[in-house]
Amino acid sequence: MFNSIRFKISVLFTAVLGLILLVYSSYLYFNLSTFVYYEVDKNLTAKIEAFEAIIEEYATYLEPDSETAPDSLARVIELIANPKKEFFQAPKIKELDQKWTFKIHELALKRDFIVVYYPAGDIAIKSNNIIDDDILAQMQKSFTATPHERLFIQDVISGELKLRIISKPFDRFGRVQYILQLATSMDDVLFRIKRRFALIFISIPIALIVMSILAWFYVVMILQPISTITKAAAAITHKDMSKRVTQTLADPEIKALADAFNNMIERLERSFQYIQDFSYDVAHELRTPLAIIRGEAEVALRRDRSAEEYKKALETCLDETGTMLKMVEDLLLLTKLESQPHAISFEDLDLNAFLEEFYEQVKIIAKNKSMIVSLTVPKRSKKIHANKLHLRRLFFNLVDNAIKFTPAKGKIDIIAEYENKHVRISITDNGIGIAQEDIPKLMKRFFHRESPELATEAGHGLGLSLVHYIAKVHQGKIEVRSVKGKGSTFSVILPVVG
């Protein structure tokens, strides 16, 4: 369960999603708080500029020249800081007061703390809402740390209150007259940010749980074809290999898997069929000599016989045993050639010397059937890379066939000639020939040439298979040309070394 692909993929999906959400939320949080501070600062700047503007207006009206400035400005400041406390009857003042009152509402200045300092540091005025001494102390502290010639923003904490303070020098007649300071509580803003993010962070686990469930089902769904394949694989045994995975609607990847699986079964089925056919053939071929041995022995034992008759029966049995032994040996060699060709050792052979030695042996065999054998070799001998024993076997099998399928007093020609980087050694007889349709089947195991007149001459059906495989391990090939009734030519084409 915990090791299953379903589990792993679900966990992976969930983890990746969790990480993405976490990173994204963090980014969002910092981005949003930066934005909020920016907004707050913009707001603070706007407030302090509006404050400055209104002072400027009052001052312009009340203090047209620099001489009287400080005193009257002090009045203005006081007036501004605590509107409606004092009342100027002048209509212009009334208008300015109304404007200021309106501004206070518009900019929500009532909740902000305002302090105006003399450049020396003394407080000129402060808004009435500063009751807490600590707030004033914090604001003064901020003022002390403030460079007085330009706008400055700073965060301070007073008790549980988070304040953002903006300070701005107020210039008039070419010098700094006052320092305006405005502090606003950040609690509201921070609370809103926090609440938003609390919501986001609570939603993350919920998203993850939903995601993991969805991922689980999704993975189950995409893995469905695999379980189909598993079922099909489980249904396949060596007795029934006909089952295939039929997954037509699957994804390309699963389809490729199903195809590969089907192909593998196909190949296995073919191999099994091949082995089955092979075992059947072997069993079948061994049956005939076994039947002869058994029958011969049984018939011999049915009654008392002369020594001569027993001898004959035993000879027949021995002959058949020899046939079987030869067949088994050839089968083993065939298996070796087929399955482990690399285990065969090779040496450089002088072609002419090899053929001449072989020719001497063949002459003796051919003599018994009064046949004429000839050998033609190229003038200049080349070397071939070969296993002498196996190669001799190859040529012997071909010549043996030529002798078998050629009536007495026939003629067999062995001709070797070079063709580019190869040598072609042809063995031509003037025997009974092979039917065209039989030529492709010649190299198959246990293929017997069905010639009634020579049925008894036929071997055990492995000779040409051996020829084929020996040529193959020598990187060579066999070519057969034949005309029925006229004779056959078997050509062995082998690569030459130099």
Next chain:
Amino acid sequence: MRVLVIEDEKRIANFIERGLKEEAYVVDVASNGVDGLFQATNVTYDLIVLDLMLPDLNGIDICREVRRAKVNTPILILTARDSVQDKVRGLDSGADDYLTKPFSFDEFLARVRALLRKNRAVKTTTLRIGDIELDQLTRKVKRGDTEIHLANKEYALLEYLMLHANQVVTRTMISEHVWHEDFDSLTNIFDVYIHRLRKKLNEGFDDQLIQSVRGVGYVLQG
């Protein structure tokens, strides 16, 4: 009893022929399908032993052809093929029995006997006509309680007469089923054997069991 063996493997045909001959059967061997089919359809046999894998004709086809030619001789298929499918095909093509190589010769002989009594009313291995008793297994012949020793040909002749008791058995029939057909049925060799057989059977008895039908053949009266 005349048996045709159609088998291309010389050595197998050889021991079957010898074994059957020793059991007093008359045996012909055909080493290929064409000859086999010709003999099976042109000579009257009591049994055909047929190999399925022949170099020229398929055994199954031979079987079909023989049946098509209205020859009802029992056919025993002898082959190295042992799959159920092969057996079914062989039997369905008209054969009566199927034996796979390598086979026990005793079993082979038992199947031959079984097939030979297939069309006979009494399906025992002991034949009884009058007081003559012939055991096909031991090949012992008794008249009453007296055992009579017969040579191979004499036994085959008596067996054939007993199997066709109360019928006239012509000289041709005898030449075909007890001797090879290449014997001239006009020679007096049958008379010689009939004479010997009569002598052996009648020793100590008065009645003449085998009677001659002039110009036709013989009859064994039950």
